[in-house]
Amino acid sequence: MEDINKDILIRAAQGDIQAFEDVYKASSSFVYNVAFRVVNNREDALEVSQEVFMIIYHKLKNFRFESSFKTWVYRITANSAINFAKKNARKKTVPFEECFGEGAVESEVKAHMDQEHQASLVENLLGELNADQRACVVLRDIQGLSYEEIAQALNININTVRSRLKRAREKFMSLRKKMDYEKVRSI
Amino acid sequence: MKKCDQFKSQILTDYMDKELNKISIEEIESHLLDCGDCRVFFKEVKNRTVLPFQQAMRQPVPEELWDLVKQNIEHSNHATVHLENFIGKLKGLITFPRMIPAFASLILMLLAGSVALNTIQTQRYQEKDQGEFLVALLSSTGSQAFSDSSDLKTPIEHYFL
Numbered sequence: 001m002e003d004i005n006k007d008i009l010i011r012a013a014q015g016d017i018q019a020f021e022d023v024y025k026a027s028s029s030f031v032y033n034v035a036f037r038v039v040n041n042r043e044d045a046l047e048v049s050q051e052v053f054m055i056i057y058h059k060l061k062n063f064r065f066e067s068s069f070k071t072w073v074y075r076i077t078a079n080s081a082i083n084f085a086k087k088n089a090r091k092k093t094v095p096f097e098e099c100f101g102e103g104a105v106e107s108e109v110k111a112h113m114d115q116e117h118q119a120s121l122v123e124n125l126l127g128e129l130n131a132d133q134r135a136c137v138v139l140r141d142i143q144g145l146s147y148e149e150i151a152q153a154l155n156i157n158i159n160t161v162r163s164r165l166k167r168a169r170e171k172f173m174s175l176r177k178k179m180d181y182e183k184v185r186s187i
Numbered sequence: 188m189k190k191c192d193q194f195k196s197q198i199l200t201d202y203m204d205k206e207l208n209k210i211s212i213e214e215i216e217s218h219l220l221d222c223g224d225c226r227v228f229f230k231e232v233k234n235r236t237v238l239p240f241q242q243a244m245r246q247p248v249p250e251e252l253w254d255l256v257k258q259n260i261e262h263s264n265h266a267t268v269h270l271e272n273f274i275g276k277l278k279g280l281i282t283f284p285r286m287i288p289a290f291a292s293l294i295l296m297l298l299a300g301s302v303a304l305n306t307i308q309t310q311r312y313q314e315k316d317q318g319e320f321l322v323a324l325l326s327s328t329g330s331q332a333f334s335d336s337s338d339l340k341t342p343i344e345h346y347f348l
Contacts, residue, residue: 021253024253024256028252032248032249032252033246036246037243042246046252050256054256054259118242118244121239122243125239138240142240162200165204173231173236176235
């Protein structure tokens with residue numbers, strides 16, 4: 001996420017819509033991408049992103065610059081996305097097996113890990129995690145935040161970040177092994 | 188000496204995410220040179236669980252997002268103005284204009300004054316009535332009561348003597 005000048009933040013906090021547009025431009029890619037990866041679909045990501053920017057707009061006047069603006073945005077985005085994902089947990093994405101099970105393996109071999117496949121793989125691997133683990137993976141592996149930044153954004157301690165990432169990666173490993181097994185069986 | 192499981196645990200998280208200090212990194216890298224099993228594990232973790240996410244394409248932000256946010260802001264500002272107007276009207280209904288307490292005090296003072304005046308007048312009338320009554324009483328008993336005749340034989344003296 002890009003750095004934002006303090007003057008712009010102050011003007012945005014006073015209700016200056018032009019300044020708020022600058023805040024939006026600097027943070028929209030982060031907000032939308034985190035929302036998209038955590039809720040795992042475009043429509044919901046759009047809804048979560050709107051909610052995040054409305055929270056930023058209304059609460060910016062109370063922001064005291066005691067913590068970094070970036071961390072504050074990370075926290076609002078991660079919390080909104082996680083809450084949305086938990087609320088809509090029943091509307092789960094396509095199960096992993098449906099995409100990478102027996103039928104899919106042949107086409108997967110042909111696709112040679114092209115971009116489309118890569119995107120689908122990421123989407124489906126994330127779909128196998130719970131919202132908390134998903135947020136950690138997204139913030140770490142896609143957004144490149146450090147453990148400390150993730151801990152601040154999610155208001156948890158670093159060991160919890162570490163254990164969530166560990167469990168998520170162990171799950172990915174076992175899913176990928178299952179996928180390999182299906183691939184070999186189909187040949 | 189650390190066991191492979193301990194190295195694998197660190198490889199899965201801290202080493203992969205560059206969260207270790209220089210000494211720990213050197214320790215793990217030296218172990219990876221010697222241990223084929225841990226080397227395979229490291230490559231698997233990197234290629235299968237981390238790289239797909241690191242290489243994932245960033246999603247372009249939908250163009251309509253800013254329009255939606257802007258609409259929401261305008262709508263919420265509109266709602267805020269309405270709410271402020273409503274609160275202002277409500278305050279107007281509930282709170283008194285500044286002059287009302289002054290007028291109320293003045294009326295109270297006038298009322299208190301008139302009550303006091305009335306009481307004084309009533310007392311005066313009562314005193315006057317009592318005076319008239321005494322005069323009437325004395326006149327009915329006759330002026331003899333206060334006559335200064337020398338033999339002092341007034342009806343009162345007669346009564347006592």
